Each structure stands twice: as C-alpha cells, then as structure tokens.
Amino acid sequence: MISNIRNLIASDLDQIEPILMAAYSEPNSFKSELRRYLILQPDGWLVAESDNALVGMVGAVDYGAFAYIGMMAVDPAFQRQGIGKRLIGHLLDWLDGRGCHLMLLDATEMGAKLYTKLGFIEDEPTLVFEQLDYPKSLCSYKCVSQLCAAELSGLTIFDAQIFGAERQAVFATFLAEIPKRAFLARNVAGQITGYLFAQASTLGPWAASTPEVAEALLATALNLSFSDKLQVFVPGFNKAATSLLMRYGFSKKRVQHHLRRGDSASPGQRFMLYGLASLSIG
Incomplete structure (x- = not known):
C-alpha cells in the first residue's frame, strides 16, 4: 500500500x-x-x-x-x-x-489504456527511430554553426511558433550540458531557420523550417561521436522527417501513442519538429 x-x-x-x-x-x-x-x-x-x-x-x-x-x-x-x-x-x-488547460504525453500501448480512462485522447503518434550503424557525415554547411548563449533569445522566439510554447530554460540547460553539440542554422539574411541539440544518444530537440535545413543540421550532427544507439523521437505529423531519417540509415523501432487532455488541438507546428528533446518533456 x-x-x-x-x-x-x-x-x-x-x-x-x-x-x-x-x-x-x-x-x-x-x-x-x-x-x-x-x-x-x-x-x-x-x-x-x-x-x-x-x-x-x-x-x-x-x-x-x-x-x-x-x-x-x-x-x-x-x-x-x-x-x-x-x-x-x-x-x-x-x-x-x-x-x-492542455496536457500532452507519449505513452506505450499499456500506458495509453490508463490515460484514456483519465480523459486523454489520441493525437498523431510519436515515432521512435534508431540508427544502429551510422557513417560519419563528413559534410559541412555554411548555414550551420555552433549555438552560443547570446543566440538563445532568438532561438526561443523561432522555436515557440513550432513547439507551441516558450522553452528557453530547456535550451539553456542543454547548452550548458553539451555546448559543443548544439547547432543553429541561418539563411543568407541571417534569420534563424533551424536548430539541433545532439545529446549523447538522442538527436533533439531538433526543428527546421524546411527539410533541406533539417538535413544540413543532421549531416553536421552526424560528424560527432555518440555513446549508444542513436535515436530520434519524431512527431507523426512530420512526414519529411521519416523520409530524411530513412535516407540516413535510421529505421522505425516502435510507435508511441501521443495523447492529449484538454484543449481540442495540439499547439504549434509539429510538422516542423524533427526530434523531441525526450519522450518525457516533449
């Protein structure tokens, strides 16, 4: 008890x-x-x-x-x-x-049964991709650079439209932990077009305005070393992410139930999210 x-x-x-x-x-x-x-x-x-x-x-x-x-x-x-x-x-x-007024989560098949009894409803799934054997990218892109602390405010503004909420504290925490594994993409006008945090075994948080920007960030990140099987948690709305990851040797490992309780629609533009920070904090 x-x-x-x-x-x-x-x-x-x-x-x-x-x-x-x-x-x-x-x-x-x-x-x-x-x-x-x-x-x-x-x-x-x-x-x-x-x-x-x-x-x-x-x-x-x-x-x-x-x-x-x-x-x-x-x-x-x-x-x-x-x-x-x-x-x-x-x-x-x-x-x-x-x-x-709105609560989101990603659940296993067993967990989803509990949450639906508590008023959660199904949204698009979250796809878990894994890359077992990945080559170094050896590619470099002029539009991608390492993220610095002075850019966090602009990154937060860019991301809020995609994620649906402000999460500067998340970015600041990751940047403090992995300062050389955080990347920012800008266009020729200097506007932010994407970002990617390469954790020890997870790519994310990761977002991009176009598949081309997402690929530039991915190719840059794959020049790093990783401690375990590399994984990405992808919102099911982002069909371009599935195509991109499969071209880089990733395969779908499992599907999580993405559930919500409260307001009628998930916020933001999840089709521009290529990788969640984790299945626990989105």
Whole structure:
C-alpha cells in the first residue's frame, strides 16, 4: 500500500533510478536526465512511497501553454495495485490547480489504456527511430554553426511558433550540458531557420523550417561521436522527417501513442519538429 505521494528530490535519485531502469528495460543511467528535469520543474515530479521505500514516479514540465507529462514508472513488484493511477491523479490535480488547460504525453500501448480512462485522447503518434550503424557525415554547411548563449533569445522566439510554447530554460540547460553539440542554422539574411541539440544518444530537440535545413543540421550532427544507439523521437505529423531519417540509415523501432487532455488541438507546428528533446518533456 502507498503511504505517501510527495515531490521527487535530488537525494531520491539513487533509489528511483533502478525502478526506471526496470520499468523501461533501459540499462543506461537516468540520473542526468532526472537532474535536468528537476532544474526545469522542481515541483513537477512526484514519487510514491511504501514503508519508506520508493515504488513509483511520474512528473511534468508546465510550459504555460501546455504541460508535458512523462517518466511514469512503477516498481515491477508493486504493479497492478493502482499506484500508477494514484500518481497520475495527483499530478493531474496539481496541473489543474495551476490552470493548465492542455496536457500532452507519449505513452506505450499499456500506458495509453490508463490515460484514456483519465480523459486523454489520441493525437498523431510519436515515432521512435534508431540508427544502429551510422557513417560519419563528413559534410559541412555554411548555414550551420555552433549555438552560443547570446543566440538563445532568438532561438526561443523561432522555436515557440513550432513547439507551441516558450522553452528557453530547456535550451539553456542543454547548452550548458553539451555546448559543443548544439547547432543553429541561418539563411543568407541571417534569420534563424533551424536548430539541433545532439545529446549523447538522442538527436533533439531538433526543428527546421524546411527539410533541406533539417538535413544540413543532421549531416553536421552526424560528424560527432555518440555513446549508444542513436535515436530520434519524431512527431507523426512530420512526414519529411521519416523520409530524411530513412535516407540516413535510421529505421522505425516502435510507435508511441501521443495523447492529449484538454484543449481540442495540439499547439504549434509539429510538422516542423524533427526530434523531441525526450519522450518525457516533449
């Protein structure tokens, strides 16, 4: 039985990480990702306790225009006891209390069954692509350069029209973590036309005004080294992304259910989003 639901804190990370690794069948560490999320939304991540031991978590980042929900996990030994439902219920109450009128998330087949019972409806899917064996690009494009901190304001304005909300804090966090793996594209007039953050094993956040700009950013990023199988989380609305990634040796690994609760349509221009930052924060 759950004795308490409370906010996740930094000292919980050692205990919650094995639960996430088991729930997602993921051998890699979640700690840096969780630290990033605590910076972005310190009050938005919840854990469930049973006899002073953590047994599950979930959380969200509230972007103002909408919130993105993720990191739902329950210890396998405590599943099918309603813990996930109680966690998401607490989180939805918290978001409702903040006046959040739209909530988005990406779910597995099993998770989608829970969320639809709570008022979420299906939107376009999110496609997970993976590149197992990738060559170096060896291409360079004059329109692409490394992103610097002074450009964050302009990048945020460009991205808000695409993502549907302001997320400068997300970009600032990534730029601090991976300063030499963040790229910006501009046209001949100097206007921003795209960007890409190349994480250790994920390409994203990534957006571009045209497929040609997206390709220039991708080719630039593929000159880097990556720590694991390279993956991209692509909104199903972006048909050009599927074509581009397949030409560069990516294949579709799985499909996630993209769900929303609240307003009648997802904001922004998701057909220009080529890669999400993660399945937890969009």
